[in-house]
Amino acid sequence: MTLADRDRCDVLILGTGVAGLAAALTAARAGADVLLICRPSDPAATNTWRAQGGIIFRGEGDSPELLAKDILVAGADYGLAEAARFLAEEGPRCVQEWLIERLAVPFDRTPGGRLDLALEGAHSVPRILHAADKTGAVIEQALLAEVRRTPGVRIVAGVQAVDLLTTHHQSRRAEDRYALDNRCLGAYAIEAATSRVCTILASATVLATGGAGALYIHTSNHPGSIGSGFAMASRAGARLLNLEFIQFHPTCLYVPGAPRFLITESLRGAGARLVNREGERFMTKHHPLGELAPRDVVARGIVDELHRTDSECVFLDLGENGDELATHFPNVSENCLEYGIDIRRERIPVVPAAHYTCGG
Numbered sequence: 001m002t003l004a005d006r007d008r009c010d011v012l013i014l015g016t017g018v019a020g021l022a023a024a025l026t027a028a029r030a031g032a033d034v035l036l037i038c039r040p041s042d043p044a045a046t047n048t049w050r051a052q053g054g055i056i057f058r059g060e061g062d063s064p065e066l067l068a069k070d071i072l073v074a075g076a077d078y079g080l081a082e083a084a085r086f087l088a089e090e091g092p093r094c095v096q097e098w099l100i101e102r103l104a105v106p107f108d109r110t111p112g113g114r115l116d117l118a119l120e121g122a123h124s125v126p127r128i129l130h131a132a133d134k135t136g137a138v139i140e141q142a143l144l145a146e147v148r149r150t151p152g153v154r155i156v157a158g159v160q161a162v163d164l165l166t167t168h169h170q171s172r173r174a175e176d177r178y179a180l181d182n183r184c185l186g187a188y189a190i191e192a193a194t195s196r197v198c199t200i201l202a203s204a205t206v207l208a209t210g211g212a213g214a215l216y217i218h219t220s221n222h223p224g225s226i227g228s229g230f231a232m233a234s235r236a237g238a239r240l241l242n243l244e245f246i247q248f249h250p251t252c253l254y255v256p257g258a259p260r261f262l263i264t265e266s267l268r269g270a271g272a273r274l275v276n277r278e279g280e281r282f283m284t285k286h287h288p289l290g291e292l293a294p295r296d297v298v299a300r301g302i303v304d305e306l307h308r309t310d311s312e313c314v315f316l317d318l319g320e321n322g323d324e325l326a327t328h329f330p331n332v333s334e335n336c337l338e339y340g341i342d343i344r345r346e347r348i349p350v351v352p353a354a355h356y357t358c359g360g
Contacts, residue, residue: 011034064085274350
């Protein structure tokens with residue numbers, strides 16, 4: 001599918017990860033004509049696809065109050081309490097309604113048929129839904145399939161959004177250019193295959209372009225995550241907040257010269273331990289929760305250890321559970337084997353890497 005030189009839609013969505021696809025389904029079900037565009041030739045080539053560990057749901061003995069508390073504690077109380085409460089109340093409901101009931105995402109279950117919930121850092125109880133260690137890919141596949149089945153939604157891949165169309169910048173009417181309010185009318189985009197510039201006019205435009213993790217030398221992100229959405233929003237006059245808050249995932253595979261690969265936090269939740277090159281645990285010196293402290297605490301603990309020992313990486317030690325964990329985390333096991341690392345017998349070399357852009 002291609003764009004017309006001058007294309008039109010009710011809702012233009014930039015990005016085809018979980019946010020963009022969910023927005024497309026919501027808009028289409030409200031009767032809107034929706035256009036999704038993305039820079040990669042494959043719409044599934046997103047940060048969502050790369051997510052491994054899982055998505056927050058409801059644990060045994062869990063409550064919105066407990067989840068909100070965990071969120072605020074993990075954020076060192078920088079978060080907005082009202083937003084944390086809203087997310088804690090509505091998030092699990094949306095997961096139930098969208099992913100479990102509507103899309104039937106095949107999350108892992110216990111032998112008794114109950115949803116299998118994993119424990120991750122800074123969570124008081126196990127509440128993480130997962131599909132082995134490919135949760136993001138499974139969710140992306142389900143959403144993308146649903147979008148493709150939904151009337152009124154077009155997906156055009158291989159198209160790079162360049163800038164937003166706004167009344168302040170593009171209108172030929174003086175009253176629009178000097179008005180106090182600035183309206184977004186769509187975007188300019190370039191087709192990768194032809195270098196053709198297209199104008200897309202839209203009543204509403206959604207930026208779902210991911211973060212800016214690929215600006216860092218160590219990152220878990222897709223190479224296209226360079227903050228282009230933030231730049232477009234800023235040029236259009238939007239207010240950007242908290243861009244200095246970049247979450248670094250504590251454990252990405254460290255192989256010199258190779259791309260970084262996320263090593264899911266759920267491995268630590270299942271018992272893997274962080275050790276230095278001498279095989280010594282060190283996270284218990286930094287936090288009572290050790291390897292399951294909030295991610296920023298674990299990442300800083302690793303960096304401190306790298307400086308103290310003059311090392312390039314630390315290691316995840318699966319201990320005596322190597323065989324079991326290799327079976328439970330096949331994606332991690334297979335990717336490590338590509339670099340000659342058998343996680344059943346060997347420690348996994350890891351470093352912190354830019355993972356999540358908290359602002360926007």
